[in-house]
Amino acid sequence: MRREDRRYGRRNKQKNKFAIIASVMLVMVLACSASVISWWIYNQECGVVFAGSPAHQSVDDASTSGLALQTGSFDLETINQAKVKTQTLMFEDSFTADGAYLVDMQGNTLYEKNPDKQLYPASMTKVMTALVAVENGNLEDTVTVGQLEGCYEEGSKLTYLEEGDVCTLRDLLYATLLYSANDAATAVAMYIGGDVATFAGMMNQKAAELGANNTHFTNPHGLHNDDHYTTPKDVSLIMRAATENPTVMEIMQTPTYSCTITRENGGDNQHQYTWNSTNVYMRGKDALEGIQYICGKTGYTGEAGRCLVSYFQLGEEFYISVIMNAEDYASATKQLVYYKLEPALLETAISATTDS
Incomplete structure (x- = not known):
């Protein structure tokens, strides 16, 4: 547009x-x-x-x-x-989101819009990637990056890993969840599954275990594929599983991560990397008034639109919100949360969106 x-x-x-x-x-x-x-x-x-x-x-x-x-x-x-x-x-x-879901941790649905509509998750996919990797690997494992395929299309977010680079699985997962790096997600998949197709099968098996029955993954990063989809409700189930995994939560709650990767193919052998979260709520550039934002995962492709799954606290209760195919994931999240939980703040949130 x-x-x-x-x-x-x-x-x-x-x-x-x-x-x-x-x-x-x-x-x-x-x-x-x-x-x-x-x-x-x-x-x-x-x-x-x-x-x-x-x-x-x-x-x-x-x-x-x-x-x-x-x-x-x-x-x-x-x-x-x-x-x-x-x-x-x-x-x-x-409210511009094509799909949305708001649920508390007791399983009470507070809002839903097209909860079972199959939509493209973009990089929200990486929550499942991390969950499967943590359950099947050791974060201190040393990983030698192989030949990466399927993650270099135009606009793809990358750390520019090279074949032969040596790092830990932990480093790759931080790059995947914070920086949303598609090459890092691919390296994770190849290390855990042996190849992308096998790892995608592991992701689909985990989705079935969680009851995310309207979900199908073809890759670990979320770059567009017509056969790679999920629903707002299924995303909430996957995020709930992530909140129950302390290791995944530790990674997702970190706004910035630095590491050293060894490059074995000549040149400067040690490369320093610092990755910042793609999520504005994690970077402190926006805020949900009265809400303790814990963590979340963004996503965007031309086909998926702006997406965000969030985990946050209000008072004594914890919630998961899902926004899919919106014009602006931050504004849509704020409107949804205020509409159902802090209605006195709704008009201010809407005015900020329409005036921007």
Whole structure:
């Protein structure tokens, strides 16, 4: 989509947002006005007067109090319903994700949009890559990088490993999960599985064990393949398994990692690498107000759109959110989390998106 088209779309969404707010506020005003008129008519017909007047003693205090309470309840309920409707309309008008899922760690689904729709996960794939590698390897193992294939297409994120480079499995997993390096993910797959196809089979077997039955992997990195897909709900199941693995969690919660890789094919023998997380929430460049963001994994290809699976805490509860095929994974995550968990912050999040 061209930049001017996106700006035009954002302007339209902003106009729609104000129209929605205005219409719902009108409903609230009319509802409250109707309640006040009804209360006044009732008082006139029943001879109800204000407390402090001589006639006050003739009024049935219990019935009058009951009416006032009912009238007040009606007003409050109407206003609250209108507020909820406003928030829902605002959220639905601005939320760009094709698929989304929000679940707590007790398994209670708080929000879902196309939860079982098969979509492309892009680099969110690497959560499963790390999970399978950690369960089948030792992080201190020394790995000699072989000939890597299938990860060098245009736009691919790389550490530029070379055949013969020597590092640890730990180094490769940090490059895979933090920096989202496709060559590192391929090196992991080849070390653990012997080849990419065998490792992909291990990934699919693990997905089946987790109940992620609408998922199929063909590679360890998430570069596009029509037969490489998952669903928002399945991603949440995979992420839940990752949260239960302390080693995977240690890696995913690290914003920056440095290591030394030995290059055996001549030249400078020792190469220093520093990898930063691709996730803006892990780098501190954005924040979810009131939310303790623990970790997550980004993903992007032209076919998959912007993706993010997140693990975070609010109060005493922990949650997993999944965003797939959105225009902006950070904005979509913020809108989803605020809509269901911190609704008072929703309008601010939406305004920040439409104004950007």
